[in-house]
Amino acid sequence: MPKPWATLGIDLHLEPAGPGLRxxxxxALRDAxxxxxxxxxxxLPSSRSLAADLGIARNTVAEAYTDLVAEGWLTARQGSGTRVAERGMGSPRTSATLSTTPYVTAPPRPHRPRPRPxxxxxxxxxxxxxxxxxEWLKAARRALLAAPHEVFGYxxxxxxxxxxxxxxxxxSRARGVRADPERIVVCAGFGHGLHLLGRVLRARGAETxxxxSYGLPPHWNQLTAADLTTTPLPFDELGTDPGELTDEAAVLLTPAHQFPMGMPLHRDRRATVVDWASSTGGLVLEDDYDGEFRYDRxxxxxxxxxxxxxxxxxxxxxxxxxxxxxxxxxxxPPTLVEEVTAAKGHVDTCGAxxxxxxxxxxxxxxxxxHVRAARLxxxxxRDALVRALATHAPHLNVTGIAAGLHVLLRLPPGTEQSVVQAATWQGLALHGLTAFRHESTTTERMDALVVGYGTPPDHAWAGALEALCRVLP
Incomplete structure (x- = not known):
């Protein structure tokens, strides 16, 4: 019984074109x-296998292989089959000049990736x-065993x-959200959700x-990609000031723990932004990115x-x-559910x-x-970070420590860039506050580091603190 085509060799996507099959x-092979x-x-597949895959005569494939071996594109040795020729030193030659000489190109420069910090x-x-x-594996097993067959559909x-x-x-119980399952849409990350909202806002005729003033540029980019203009709000010791909101279609905020400055939105300003939305019909886009992690309040x-x-x-x-x-x-909000669902598409795009x-x-x-253990x-x-800074850099002010996975470390004016550069030399991945500043803001510039303490594993935390303290002014 002949073997089915799927068992005859590797898959090879080729589209032979021209005046003759050979x-x-x-x-097609030369171009590949x-x-x-x-x-x-x-x-490469054997001539028999490739002929079966393409539905052509075996001799046609064998002759094409022979031509390309002669030109130097392929090599053929007894016992090792037909292979793509290795490329040596020299300049590439065209097939017209390659009759018996092997195909050669100049070697690419070795890729030297930047060392990981x-x-x-x-x-x-x-x-x-x-x-x-x-625990995740246990939950996955329980969920899979109980899943109805329709879970595997769209x-x-x-x-x-x-x-x-x-x-x-x-x-509802952990964050005080008034949530109805019918008004929840699951998405593939915060950026995906913001992308969908941007599309809906633009389709409604929104422009701004x-x-x-300080936030994540990738989030602003999601909005500008939807042809929306982002305008920064003023920022002061009470946090973002929504008092200047006028006819904008929406406002994007991190009210529970401002990123990256670290403070919550003042209670009076929470009321101000809600009043603005209610009176103008605007939307507040609330990014609750680390709502589970509160320590001192x-x-x-x-x-x-x-x-x-x-x-x-x-x-x-x-x-x-x-x-x-x-x-x-x-x-x-009820008025957005249908539009956001339509923007997401007709099927679920997140893994069921x-x-x-x-x-x-x-x-x-x-x-x-898990959250309680992670919080501890x-x-x-965070406590070890604050102690280390108090010992090695007591002149620097640390803020935003009550919650989240980062702190803000104020630096002397004019020193941020040099400290970030010194950190790179020490093998320390570190961002300055400037990386999170909106290009159009008029808020006074300050020098600071945004120090994350979530990523290093426990065994590396002491070494990370020592490296940080070495680069501080």
């Missing part, structure tokens, strides 16, 4: 080698080594109902979104609880669990099994246990 196949689709040393103090990522693998674009229901309960409740009809609450598993899960969620696992993780209590671990790191 010439067309020869040209020249452009690098077939790397040097790649073993010894310590990563960039903000925005948790300790990936502490991901709860065992799914509701809003996300799995099990996760939306679990999130509604959790966000207000943002904070009671949690600041979500702004959404004050006006769920005008505030879009955005949360994510990226800080509490891991960015690789690509799971985030939006709690939407991970959604079910997170739902099980939430409802079983495993999520709460990060608080110990």
């Amino acid at each position: 010439r067309g196949l020869t040209d 080698v020249r452009t690098g689709r077939l790397a040097p040393g790649t073993r 010894a310590y990563d103090l960039l903000p925005g990522s948790p300790d990936l080594a502490s991901f709860p693998r065992t 799914g509701d674009p809003r996300g799995r109902a099990e996760l939306r229901t679990a999130l509604a309960g959790y966000l 979104v207000a943002v904070e 009671q949690p600041v409740g979500a702004l959404q609880g004050l006006d769920p009809d005008h505030v879009v609450y955005l949360g994510t598993a990226s800080k509490s669990l891991a960015p690789a899960l690509r799971l985030a969620w939006m709690v939407l 099994l991970d959604q079910l696992t997170l739902a099980e993780f939430l409802t079983s209590g495993a999520y709460d246990r 671990r990060y608080r110990r790191r």
Whole structure:
């Protein structure tokens, strides 16, 4: 019985074209080698296999291979098959001049990637080594065994109902969010959610979104990619000042823990921004990126609880669990649900099994246990950081320590750039405050470091602190 075509060799995408099959196949193979689709040393299918795949005569393939061996594009040796020729020193030659000489090109320059930093103090990522693998695996098994068959279909674009229901309960008790599963849309990370909202706002005719003077440029870029203009709000010792909001379509805020400055939005300003949204019909886009991590005070409740009809609450598993899960969620005002769902598409674009696992993780209590353990671990790191700075750099002011996974370290004027450069030399990944400053803000510039303490694993934390203290002025 002849073997089916799928068992005859490696897959090779070729589109022979030209006046004859032999010439067309020869040209297609030569082009695949020249452009690098077939790397040097790649073993090609046997003439029998490739002939079966392409539905042509075996002799046609054998003749094409023979032509390319003669030109130097391929090599053929007894016992090792036909392979793409290795490329040596020299200049490339055209097929017209390559009759018996091998195909050669100038070697590419060796790629020298920048060495990985010894310590990563960039903000925005948790300790990936502490991901709860065992508990996550248990939840995944339970979720998979209980999953109905329709889970493996395309799914509701809003996300799995099990996760939306679990999130509604959790966000209500833990963050004070007024959540209804029907108003929750699951998305592939915060940036994906912001991208969807930007598209909806632009489709509504919006032109401008207000943002904070200091924040994440990738988030501003998501809005500008939707053809929206971002205008920064003033910033002072009370945080972002929404008093200058006028006819903007929306405002993007981090009210519970301003990123990267570290303070919560003042209570009077919380009322101001909600009043603005209610009176103008504007939207508040609330980024609650690290709402679970509070250390020295009671949690600041979500702004959404004050006006769920005008505030879009955005949360994510990226800080509490891991960015690789690509799971985030939006709690939407009723008037936005249909438009955001349509913008997401007709099918669910987030992995259903991970959604079910997170739902099980939430409802079983495993999520709460993990967050409590992580909160204690990060608080110990923060305390060690504050102690080290008090000992080695008592003249520097540390703020934003009550919550989150980073602190703001004020520097003497004019020293930020040199400190960041010194950190690079010490193998320390570190960002200055300037990296998070909106280009259009008129807020007074200050020199500071945004020091993340989430990423280094526990065993490396002492070394990271020593490296940091060595570069401080």
